[in-house]
Amino acid sequence: xxxxxxxxxxxxxxxxxxxxxxxxxxxxxxxxxxxxxxxxxxxxxxxxxxxxxxxxxxxxxxxxxxxxxxxxxxxxxxxxxxxxxxxxxxxxxxxxxxxxxxxxxxxxxxxxxxxxxxxx
Numbered sequence: 745x746x747x748x749x750x751x752x753x754x755x756x757x758x759x760x761x762x763x764x765x766x767x768x769x770x771x772x773x774x775x776x777x778x779x780x781x782x783x784x785x786x787x788x789x790x791x792x793x794x795x796x797x798x799x800x801x802x803x804x805x806x807x808x809x810x811x812x813x814x815x816x817x818x819x820x821x822x823x824x825x826x827x828x829x830x831x832x833x834x835x836x837x838x839x840x841x842x843x844x845x846x847x848x849x850x851x852x853x854x855x856x857x858x859x860x861x862x863x864x
Contacts, residue, residue: 745780746780746781747780747781747782747783747850748769748780748781748782748783749782749783749784749785749813749850750762750765750766750782750783750784750785750810751784751785751786751787751816752784752785752786752787752799753786753787753788754786754788754792754795754799759799759802762784762799762803763802763803763806763808766782766784766803766808766810767808769782770782770808770810782810782811783810783811783812783813783850784799784803784810784811784812784813785812785813785814785815785816785846786799786812786814786815786816787815787816787817787818788815788816788817788818789817789818790815790817790818790819790838790842793815793817793842795815796812796814796815797812799812800812813846813849813850814842814845814846814849814850815842815845815846816839816842816843816846817838817839817841817842818839819837819838819839819842821837822834822837822838822839822840823839825837826839
């Protein structure tokens with residue numbers, strides 16, 4: 745894969761697990777010529793979206809240079825609509841708006857390009 749996204753929620757435990765998993769994947773893929781790009785998606789209430797910046801700073805302070813690509817808003821009403829449990833237009837929901845912003849952000853993530861080496 746070109747891009748490996750880690751998905752997490754806010755909180756000390758979640759961030760600790762994320763940090764450990766990112767360190768592990770970075771160490772495991774270090775010797776490889778082609779490594780996937782790495783990124784993080786935070787799932788949080790929209791009012792806590794600023795925690796993505798806090799998470800990014802925390803990772804950098806621990807020597808982990810992995811971008812936090814964005815936040816996907818928790819929106820139980822929109823999730824119910826997607827699951828078919830509730831009729832409601834989705835276009836202006838926090839879930840859809842945050843998903844659009846996340847997709848835009850992911851399109852900007854620097855993905856490593858394959859090497860120029862010719863393969864049989």
